[in-house]
Structure formats: structure tokens, C-alpha cells
Amino acid sequence: MVEFGKRLKERQIQEWKGYYINYKLMKKKVKQYNNEIEAGAVERRHVLKDFSRMLDNEIETIVLFILEQQGLLASRIAELNEKQDSLQEHPDISKISELREAYRAVGQDILKLLFYVEMNAIGLRKILKKFDKRFGYKFTNYYVKTRANHPYSQLQQVFKHVGLGAVVGAISRNLADLQDRHGSYLSIYDQPALPLKDSVVESIQSAVDRLTHSTNFLSFLGQHALIMHEELPSPVEEHAHDQKYHLMSLILNLANTFLYMVNTYIIVPTADNYSMSLGAAPTVCGVVIGAMAVAQIFSSVYFSAWSNSSYFNPLVFSSIFLFLGNVMYASAFDLDSISVLLIGRLFCGLGSARAVNRRYISDCVPLRILMKASAGFVSASALGMACGPALAGVLQTEFKVYNITFNQDTLPGWVMAFAWLVYLVWLWFSFREPARETQDNLAPQESIAAAGYDNLEKGLAQPLLLTETENEVDDEGDQEDVSEEASEESRRPANSLRSAYNLLTPSVKVQLLIYFMLKYVMEILLAESSVVTAYYFGWSTSTVSIFLACLGLTVLPVNLVVGNYISNMFEDRQILLASQIMVLLGILCSFHLVGSYSVPQYVLSGLITFVSAEVLEGVNLSLLSRVMSSRLSRGTYNGGLLSTEAGTVARVIADATITLAGFLGQGKLLNVTLLPSLAICIASIVATCCTYNSLY
Incomplete structure (x- = not known):
């Protein structure tokens, strides 16, 4: 595989070749600077000044060319508008189709321009990263801070390029007017809900939305799934996804x-009562709840690996283990054994197939519905989180059948065992194992010049600036500097957690720290709720269930507001920092310092913490997918697995913290468990500030 400089040259639109970023020259310049500094022939200050000037010139060339092309596109649209006006006065059905194709041709040229912007944006990010790696200091931080925030920023034009919206709007409006009406039409402004079925319009709008960081509820919610894609799709790949999809x-x-x-x-509201009924302290609920997460740390890895060869078999295995685990959990009451209770929860954790669920969506769902499927994955998780405590609140009864006790402690286990048994039968008769592709069956992707712009049209349905190009060699490897040919090894997915960790840049590590923090804080809030509320307010199981269910039900409305409005008003990094500060505020409000601890204080602080953490999760995973190496977009040890492991470890530590803090007494449980949350939250805010400008 060739390195990025050659890839850029190969994929250039030939008539525009003189206007691309001169990546090869700048790469040589970086190497020259390094040699001169080592020889003491030049000062670092001079290098910074000279390289900044060179970058400014390159960016100015790119921006002026973009503006020139915008002007040409606008002129062509103006000419077509005149023809359309004349058609309104003298309708000619035969010419309407011709006019529509002319507008679509302009749309294809807009896609070309967007691809040009994408390639240059990737080149800029890579050369900045290479400079930082060579010289060991944060030139990117300085350059982005001084250029991106300037009122006359040309860097903003490359990365956001809002000006293209007017051209896109003109194309969309005129194609919509001509579509299916042959001159007799309503304006899209009069009927904004009118569907635009033209593929060019949809591709352009999707591309511009990504380029300008515009988003909506589905895309924002889908980001929570962290289902990453490395490659720009080809028609072969899209067809393969259609064949596998069921x-x-x-x-x-x-x-x-x-x-x-x-x-x-489902066990959170009753775990403390169940522990006490088996002779343990109520704070042992932390171990009971956390046992599932402990097992999930290991199950995530083997399920991710298993999904390389099958989806059906790991789902069957998962269902059987979850059935057995819930039977053991429910039987522990009559056996009077805390050990059986914990083993049952471990079995449930060993049945965690979330890695398989995520992998199936990534590998088998067609791109046209991938965002909807990702949002469905997150919605299913959120609804399950709300339904679990609510169901526990309903199961408030007690009876015996053949010496088997059914009460508020055991019923969650019996109900879930029955649910998994039904699911297993449904799975056995309804699931269809998708066909597996081999490397020999994968057709090589054709170049843009040879294949026209069909690939580009489909590829722009994906985030333009979130990932690097499909065959691009990652900068973390040293192969790029050693030779012009990069080894195949430098492109392969990580083959272990250690190799995956070695691919993490400081920005990615900070995002994983944030994810760890938010999961830790949420687990502390949820897992200790039954113990804290029973101690301070005397809440019953039903009351705790209602509180937890209400928290879970905020997930979708909050994401609806953030996805449709807030994320379009502010940058992801701004929302990231602000939501961390709100989490910090929620933690501070939760402390019991003086006087009596009131219900309003607990509920309000819990709501602030939970909602802020939910907002934080969406933008955190969005930024994580943007800064993560493309080598972590596939394979067993992918970005989704890393984030899952970070969150699961956070939950395990949080549950262990609750149990250990219980030895100090229930009166100190709240403050003691909040202290680590406070420290981790402050650390994540500091780390975010240190890497803020690299999240661009």
C-alpha cells in the first residue's frame, strides 16, 4: 500500500492537481527542519514561523480555489435558473428532463468539490500530526488556536466551509421544483416536509451536513453506538451489505x-434487600450489581472475536448463559446462598453479547439505514435501562410454588429467565446467519477517475472528516518515514488489547478517560440509589424504581434536543467541556455537608448529573470516532470494544467503591463515593483543556 502522499496524488482530480495541498513537499520540509535543528543550524522559533507561513500559503491557495469554483457553480446555476423561468412561461415537457439533468450535473460537480475539500482537510490534519510527532511539542495546538478562532480564518473555510450551503440550497430547491411535477409544483419553502428523492440532492445534503458539523437526532443518537467505518464504500460493498442484511x-x-x-x-432497586435477606450488608449490593460488569470485561473480548466467524452461535451461547444466570440468581433465596447469587450474576455478565450486536450492525446493515440501526441500538439500550427498574417496581408480590419463593427479590430473576428462554426459541427459528466474505471475493476499489463519481456519491453519505481514507497508512507507524512503500502490517487491525492501546493518541486517551468518568459517575448514582434513599428518606423499592425509571426515560428526549438544536449551535468540543462542567456541578450538589439531606437536593443533583452525563456520552463518542486511528475501525480489538471495556471497568470500580465505602457505615456512603467521582471529573476537565485544540 502506498503512503498518503502518493494516495493523494492518485486520487486527485487531474484538472485541479495544482490546487491540492503539497503534502509531499511539506513532509520533506518537516524532515529538513528536524535535521537542521539537530545540527544546531536553526532555532525552533524560526521553524515555527517558517512552517506557519508555508501552511498559511497552502491553505490560502485551497480556499481561493474553493471560492473560484463556487463562483463558477453559481454562474451555471444562474444560467439554468433563466432557462427554468422561460420554461414556466412556455412549458415544454421534453426540456424539463433535460434541465433536471443539467442541475444534476452541477450537483455532481459539487460532490467533486466536496471531495477536494475532504482530501485537503485530511492532508492538513496529517501534516500537523506529523510535525507534532517529529518535534515533540504541540504545534497543532498553537496553529489551530491562532488560525481557527480568528475572524478572518481561512482554516475554518477548509474544515467547515459554510459558504457552500447557498449553492447547495439552490440546487436542492430547483431540483425539488422540477421533480415529478413537470412545471406544476409547490415550493419546498411552502411545504418543507416534501421528500427530496433525488439521489444527488440527498448525497450533497448529507455531505454538507457532515462537513459543517450539522446533525440531527438520529445521527447524534447513532454516535452513541460508536460503530466506526474506515472505508469509503464502493458499489460492490453496498451490494454485499444488501445480500447479508436480514x-x-x-x-x-x-x-x-x-x-x-x-x-x-432490574435488580438495582432490590439488590440491597436481597443481600440483607441472605445475611450480607446492604452495601454488598455494589458487588451484586458489579459482578455482571466484571464478567462483561472478559465476555466483550471473546464475543468480539467470536463474531469474526459467526453471529448466530454467540447469540445462542449468550441466551443460554443469561437464562442459567437468572435461574441461579432467583434460586439463591431458597438456597440461602450469597455465593449462588453472585455466580448467577457472573453468568449473566458472561452472556453479554453487546459486542456481537454492534458488530452485526456494522458488518451487515446497508449504509442507507446504518444510522437508523445505530440509533435503534442506542434506543434499545436506553429503553432497557428505563424498563428494568420500572419492571422491578411492578414485581411487588410474594407467593410460593412447590417450595420455590417468588417475591420482589427473586421475581426479577425468574421473569428475566423466562424472557431469555422465549428469546432463545425466537432466535433459533428466526435468525439467519449472513454469508461470510473472503478476501478473494472483495473487489478492489476503483479510482475516482475510472469509476466516475458513483463511489463518491455513496461515500459522502458517511462523515467526511471523521475518518481517514480507506487505504491510508496511519501516522502512528514509522513505516511512512522509512520508505515510500508502507508495509501491510501498518494497515492491519490491532491483534491484541496492547497493540490497540499503542495506537491511542493523547486525544483518544483523554476521550476514553471522559467515557470512563461518565460511566463511573452514572454507576455510582444508580447502584447506590436504593441504599442512599432508604437511609436518608426511607424510600420503598417502588419509589426507587420510579426514580430510576424516570432518569432512564430522560435519555431519548435529551438526545432529541441536543441532536436537533444544541449540536448545531455549538462545536462538539464546546459541548464536551460544558457538559463535563455540568457533571461536576451535579456531583458538588450531591454532597451532604450540613443540615438534613432533602429529597429535592438529591433528585435535582441526580437529574443534573445523569442528564449531563448522557449529553457528554454523545459528543464524547462523536469526537472519539473522529480522533481514533482508522486501524481501530475494524477487527476484534476495535474502537467500540475499547470504549465498552473502558465503560465496563468504570462500572466495576464504581460498584467496588460502593461496597468498600459500606464498611464506613451507611451515613458516610454518599460522601465517600462522591469523592472519587469528583476527583476523576476534575481530572477529565483538565485533560480536555490540555487537548482542546486537537479536537478540531
């Missing part, structure tokens, strides 16, 4: 996600 199999994966989250949180 609606019922997707529904079964989403059902598995939903049931697992219900299984996780």
Missing part, C-alpha cells in the same frame, strides 16, 4: 440489547 436478524440483535439492559438494571 431485517428479523437485526431486530433480534436489538432485542438482545434491550433485554440485556433490562437484565442489568
Whole structure:
């Protein structure tokens, strides 16, 4: 595989070749600077000044060319508008189709321009990263801070390029006017809900939305799934996804996600009572709840690896283990054994197939519905999180059948065992194992010049600036500097957690720290709620269940507001920092310092913490996908697995913290468990500030 400089040259639009970033020259310049500094022939200050000037010139060339092309496109649209006006006066059905094709041709040229912007944006990011790596200091931080925030920023034009919106709007409006009406039409402004079925319009709008960081509820919610894609899709790949896709199999994966989250949180309101009934302290609920997360640390890895060869078998294995685990959890009461209780929860954790669910969506769902499927994955998780405690609140009864006790402690186990048994039968008869592709069957992607712009049209349905190009060699490897030919090894997915960790840049590590923090804080809030509220307010199991269910129900409305409005008003990094500060405020408000601890204080602080953490999760995973190496977009040890492991470890530590703090007494449990949350939150805010400008 060739290195990025050659890839850039190969994929250039030939008539525009003189206007691309001169990546090869700048790469040589970086190497020259390094040699001169080592020889003491030049000062670092001079290098910074000279390289900044060179970058400014390159960016100015790019921006002026973009503006020139915008002007040409605008002129062509103006000419077509005149023809359309004349058609309104003298309708000619035969010419309407011709006019529509002319507008679509302009749309294709807009896609070319967007691809040009994408390639240059990637080149700029790579050369900045290379400079930082060579010289060991944060030139990117300085350059982005001084250029991006300036009122006359040309860097903003490359990365956001809002000005293209007017051209896109003109194309969209005129094609919509001509579509299906042959001159007799309503304006899209009069009927904004009118569907625009033209593929060029949809591709352009999708591309510009990504380029300008515009988003909506579905895309924002889908980001929570962290389903990453490295490659720009080709028609072969899209066809392969269509062949593998099976609606019922997707529904079964989403059902598995939903049931697992219900299984996780259904015991939270009653775990303290169940522990006490077996002779343990109420704070042992931390171990009971956390046992599932402990097992999930290991199950995530082997399920991710297993999904390389099958989806059906790991889902069957998952269902059987979850059935057995819930039977053991429910039977522990009559056996009077805390050990059986914990083993049952461990079995449930060993059945965590979220890695399979995520992998199925990534590998088998067509790109046209991928965002909807990702949002469905997150919605299923959120609904399961809300339904679990709510269901526990309903199961407030007690009776015996053949010496088997059914009460508020055991019923969650029996109900979930029955649910997994039904699911297993449904899975056995309805799931369809998708066909597996081999490397020999994968057709090489054709170049843009040879294949026209069909690939580009489909590829722009994906985030333009979130990932690097498909065959691009990652800068973390040293191969690029050693030779012009990069080894195949430098492109392969990580083959272990250690190799995956070695691919993490400081920005990625900070994002994983933030994810760890938010999961830790949420687990502390949820897992200790039954103990804290019973001690301070005397809440019953039903009251705790209602409180937890209400928190879970805020997930979708909050993401709706953030996805449709807030994320379009502010940058992701701004929302990231602000939501961390709100989490910090929620933690500070939760402390019991003086006087009596009131219900309004607990509920309000819990709501602030939970909602802020939910907002934080969306933008955190969005930024994580943007800064993560493309080598972590596939394979067993992918970005989704890393984030899952970070969150699961956070939950395990949080549950252990609750149990250990219980030895100090229930009166000190709240403050003692909040102190680590406070420290981790402050650390994540400091780390975010240190890497803020690298999140561009």
C-alpha cells in the first residue's frame, strides 16, 4: 500500500492537481527542519514561523480555489435558473428532463468539490500530526488556536466551509421544483416536509451536513453506538451489505440489547434487600450489581472475536448463559446462598453479547439505514435501562410454588429467565446467519477517475472528516518515514488489547478517560440509589424504581434536543467541556455537608448529573470516532470494544467503591463515593483543556 502522499496524488482530480495541498513537499520540509535543528543550524522559533507561513500559503491557495469554483457553480446555476423561468412561461415537457439533468450535473460537480475539500482537510490534519510527532511539542495546538478562532480564518473555510450551503440550497430547491411535477409544483419553502428523492440532492445534503458539523437526532443518537467505518464504500460493498442484511436478524440483535439492559438494571432497586435477606450488608449490593460488569470485561473480548466467524452461535451461547444466570440468581433465596447469587450474576455478565450486536450492525446493515440501526441500538439500550427498574417496581408480590419463593427479590430473576428462554426459541427459528466474505471475493476499489463519481456519491453519505481514507497508512507507524512503500502490517487491525492501546493518541486517551468518568459517575448514582434513599428518606423499592425509571426515560428526549438544536449551535468540543462542567456541578450538589439531606437536593443533583452525563456520552463518542486511528475501525480489538471495556471497568470500580465505602457505615456512603467521582471529573476537565485544540 502506498503512503498518503502518493494516495493523494492518485486520487486527485487531474484538472485541479495544482490546487491540492503539497503534502509531499511539506513532509520533506518537516524532515529538513528536524535535521537542521539537530545540527544546531536553526532555532525552533524560526521553524515555527517558517512552517506557519508555508501552511498559511497552502491553505490560502485551497480556499481561493474553493471560492473560484463556487463562483463558477453559481454562474451555471444562474444560467439554468433563466432557462427554468422561460420554461414556466412556455412549458415544454421534453426540456424539463433535460434541465433536471443539467442541475444534476452541477450537483455532481459539487460532490467533486466536496471531495477536494475532504482530501485537503485530511492532508492538513496529517501534516500537523506529523510535525507534532517529529518535534515533540504541540504545534497543532498553537496553529489551530491562532488560525481557527480568528475572524478572518481561512482554516475554518477548509474544515467547515459554510459558504457552500447557498449553492447547495439552490440546487436542492430547483431540483425539488422540477421533480415529478413537470412545471406544476409547490415550493419546498411552502411545504418543507416534501421528500427530496433525488439521489444527488440527498448525497450533497448529507455531505454538507457532515462537513459543517450539522446533525440531527438520529445521527447524534447513532454516535452513541460508536460503530466506526474506515472505508469509503464502493458499489460492490453496498451490494454485499444488501445480500447479508436480514431485517428479523437485526431486530433480534436489538432485542438482545434491550433485554440485556433490562437484565442489568432490574435488580438495582432490590439488590440491597436481597443481600440483607441472605445475611450480607446492604452495601454488598455494589458487588451484586458489579459482578455482571466484571464478567462483561472478559465476555466483550471473546464475543468480539467470536463474531469474526459467526453471529448466530454467540447469540445462542449468550441466551443460554443469561437464562442459567437468572435461574441461579432467583434460586439463591431458597438456597440461602450469597455465593449462588453472585455466580448467577457472573453468568449473566458472561452472556453479554453487546459486542456481537454492534458488530452485526456494522458488518451487515446497508449504509442507507446504518444510522437508523445505530440509533435503534442506542434506543434499545436506553429503553432497557428505563424498563428494568420500572419492571422491578411492578414485581411487588410474594407467593410460593412447590417450595420455590417468588417475591420482589427473586421475581426479577425468574421473569428475566423466562424472557431469555422465549428469546432463545425466537432466535433459533428466526435468525439467519449472513454469508461470510473472503478476501478473494472483495473487489478492489476503483479510482475516482475510472469509476466516475458513483463511489463518491455513496461515500459522502458517511462523515467526511471523521475518518481517514480507506487505504491510508496511519501516522502512528514509522513505516511512512522509512520508505515510500508502507508495509501491510501498518494497515492491519490491532491483534491484541496492547497493540490497540499503542495506537491511542493523547486525544483518544483523554476521550476514553471522559467515557470512563461518565460511566463511573452514572454507576455510582444508580447502584447506590436504593441504599442512599432508604437511609436518608426511607424510600420503598417502588419509589426507587420510579426514580430510576424516570432518569432512564430522560435519555431519548435529551438526545432529541441536543441532536436537533444544541449540536448545531455549538462545536462538539464546546459541548464536551460544558457538559463535563455540568457533571461536576451535579456531583458538588450531591454532597451532604450540613443540615438534613432533602429529597429535592438529591433528585435535582441526580437529574443534573445523569442528564449531563448522557449529553457528554454523545459528543464524547462523536469526537472519539473522529480522533481514533482508522486501524481501530475494524477487527476484534476495535474502537467500540475499547470504549465498552473502558465503560465496563468504570462500572466495576464504581460498584467496588460502593461496597468498600459500606464498611464506613451507611451515613458516610454518599460522601465517600462522591469523592472519587469528583476527583476523576476534575481530572477529565483538565485533560480536555490540555487537548482542546486537537479536537478540531
